[in-house]
Amino acid sequence: QPQPQPQPKSRDLFRSQRKESEGSVDCPNLEFEYGDADSHGAELGELYSYTEEPELSSNRRCFEEDFHAQVQGRRWLELDGARQKAYVMRLLDGLEVVNRDKRLRVARAILYLAQGVFGDCDNEGDVLHWSRHNCFLLYQLGTFTAFLELLNMEIDNSQACSSALRKPAISLADSTELRVLLSVMYLMVESIRVEQETDPPEWKSCRETFRMELSFPVHTEEPFALLLFTMVTKFCSGHAPHFPMRKVLLLLWKVLLFTLGGFEALQELKVRKREELGLPPLPEDSIQVMRSMRAASPPTCSIELGEQQQQKRGGHRSRRPLVKQDSLDMYNERDPFKNEEGGVDEEENDDVDSGLEGELDLMERDAVLAAMPAQRLPIERVSFPKGLPWAPKVRQKDIEHFLEASRNKFIGFTLGQDTETLIGLPRPIHESVKTLKQHKYVSISDIQIRNEEELEKCPMSLGEEEVQETPCEVLYRAMLYNLPQYTIALLKILLAAAPTSKAKTDSINILADVLPEEMPITVLQSMKLGIDVNRHKEIIVKSISASLLLLLKHFKLNHIYQFEYVSQHLVFANCIPLILKFFNQNIMSYITAKNSISVLDYPHCTVCDLPELTAESLEAGDNNQFCWRNLFSCINLLRILNKLTKWKHSRTMMLVVFKSAPILKRALKVKQAMMQLYVLKLLKIQTKYLGRQWRKSNMKTMSAIYQKVRHRMNDDWAYGNDIDARPWDFQAEECTLRANIEAFNSRRYDKPQDSEFAPVDNCLQSVLGQRLELPKDFHYSYELWLEREVFSQPIRWEELLHYQ
Secondary structure, three states, X not given: OOOOOHHHHHHHHHHHHHHHHHHOOOOOOOOOOOOOOOOHHHHHHOOOOHHHHHHHHHHHHHHHHHHHHHOXXXXXXXXXXXXXXXXXXXXXXXXXXXXXXXXXXXXXXXXXXXXXXXXXXXXXXXXXXXXXXXXXXXXHOOHHHHHHHHHHHHHOOHHHHHHHHHXXXXXXXXXXXXXXXXXHHHHHHHHHHOOOOOOOHHHHHHHHHHHHHHHOOOOOOOOHHHHHHHHHHHHHOOOOOOOOHHHHHHHHHHHHHHHHOOHHHHHHHHHHHHHHOOOOOOOOOHHHHHHHOOOOOOOOOOOOOHHHHHHHXXXXXXXXXXXXXXXXXXXXXXOOOOOOOOOOOOOOOOOOOOOOOOOOOHHHHHHHHHHOOHHHOOHHHOOOOOXXXXXXXXXXHHHHHXXXXXXXXXXXXXXXXXXXXXXXXXXXXXHHHHHHHHOEOOOHHHHHHHHHHHHHHOHHHHOOOOOOOOHHHHHHHHHHHHHHHHHHHHHHHHHHHOOOOOOOOOOOOOOOOOOOOOOOOOHHHHHHHHHHHHHHHHHHHHHHHHHHHHHHHHHHHHOHHHHHHHHHHHHHOOHHHHHHHHHOOOHHHHHOOOOOOHHHOOOHHHHOOOOOOOHHHHHHOOOOOOOHHHHHHHHHHHHHHHHHHOOOHHHHHHHHHOOHHHHHHHHOOOOOHHHHHHHHHHHHHHHHHOOHHHHHHXXXXXXXXXXXXXXXXXXXXXXXXXXXXXXHHHXXXXXXXXXXXXXXXXXXXXXXOOOOOOOOOOOHHHHHOOOOOOOOOXXXXXXXXXXXHHHOOOOOHHHHHHOO
């Protein structure tokens, strides 16, 4: 009995350290730069689970056995270009054999090339360099097309599906072939996608050719992304539980990113499209504005564990007297970008009026600041630019509402949508309308909706719409008829990967490509597998959130109704409560989670001697301030939630009904400007529904919204006077939107041959002169047909005359 004693101790130590990290809410500013993806090395490393690590050496063995038999006494790095090409062509011929094992060995040798022939390299930089070099070489020789054919064969392999369905527990061994194929394809897509200044011209042309090949189907009827979507739905339906979902989802995300373009490409496309439509340029570059924003000090909540920890440490808070509102306003004017570092608790409870308690009197605040240690004072406070970060925007509808209210008040009647006639209105109203028009913003979506209305009204006179054949348009057309299944499948996997999800019998098993054949038997192996499983789930969340956001943003730019169609299906599939459920956790501990073992990450593990892993080294994790992928996922999910709810009152009410305000407020603890901005946007749209008591208790949050979120000039977001917010209109709003989407899809994509708008030939001569294809035996039965159908049938003229 004394022997198993150390095991529980190590577990307890592990748990207690985790609890301490979860409890801590003293979060420093996070130096995080949002982008399309993480660093190249990190993105390649996330393709492999730690359980797959032994396969790296088997890939190397397969390559070296074949290579040394063909090329005597030389290394791959020493061969010239011609000999490298000749060897790769020989390998590709080996993929044509019937024997599955031989084919797999050749595929593993190709995978080793794509992984950067790490056996011949001395450091990580060399591995990544040769990985890129080999991926371009493999693409130029047609490897991707060969692997695409093999992937189609594996997807249709009913034997593998049926054997996986019969097994009680699926492991890595069930998806070996698929994982090798998908790994090669992922490495090729990721290496060719990433641009570097030192790339030779032939690589640049190669990149464009590959992008076109993935975007526009040449040999098949559908783009490559659709094949991956089909794999996702097949996996979720339970017909192929052995599919390695992590690799499929990562490849899907990178294919979408490569073919459609990242966030900066999207911004350039938006600017170009506004120019084409004759719209004024954007008031600012949103990416640059967000990068220059600074995080605000978060409002603290009593629900967090931090308060308990403070009490444990013996520090207790003194209750300060309430301050009048006018002195608060004076204080806010004096220091608009205040950054309270002193751990003062404000807004403790969402329901109790305690929000003003933590604010200090000006004299008292100065005394506290003087007493604080020097290193805690933010240095950049003085140099922060004055003014608000965003230019205000006004919609046409806002001007119409303002004039309607003004005319009703001063004249007693309205003039509909007329925004020019100001007769009878006082001078201040004239000035207000002038200011509103100065900041009027017409979006690309407004133009698209207007064009769509005109096409619906006048289909004959306006004729056929010219649709530009972009990668986005091709993808939407291919996805259209199965789009509901694709969205449901992605959300099902996202639910299974969310850290707040409980394991249920009916939920799908997403661990098929991380669990080893033999389950761990020691505590150390269990800890390693636990970290691997958590990392696996985080990577799945990252890839799904990034893919959904890319689809929404690109579809919105391509056509607003394509975006609305995807959005509606996401809402119908319960995406809003799912994202809120995801955030209903200790979000600080999720963002600072250390579910990675850096010594086992590719490419580090291929060139460095691995130290002996211990429980202590696994607990320590890496020394990063935060986990890049988790912060990236959180921002993506918040952006998706914003996209779904913006200007949609029925969906905003869903946020209120699901009690999202306290969940979102807790997310403000993460001191990262971009994440805080999207949380504040979500709080802003629902503030008017949360009641006066909530607003009174959350003055610091209200102040942060005012400072950081874009202003809509006559938007009374902080009060309950919105004329659009009629609860009985919510259902009608969604129904109208759905009708418009269906009309758009049927007009643009359902093109029946016998349309009622098809031109009719009314000329007797041309109709009689048309040559008709008649059956061969027609002349035998022609006279009989005339006798029976024409001559013997009496014509009742009176019935013909009375027919209406």
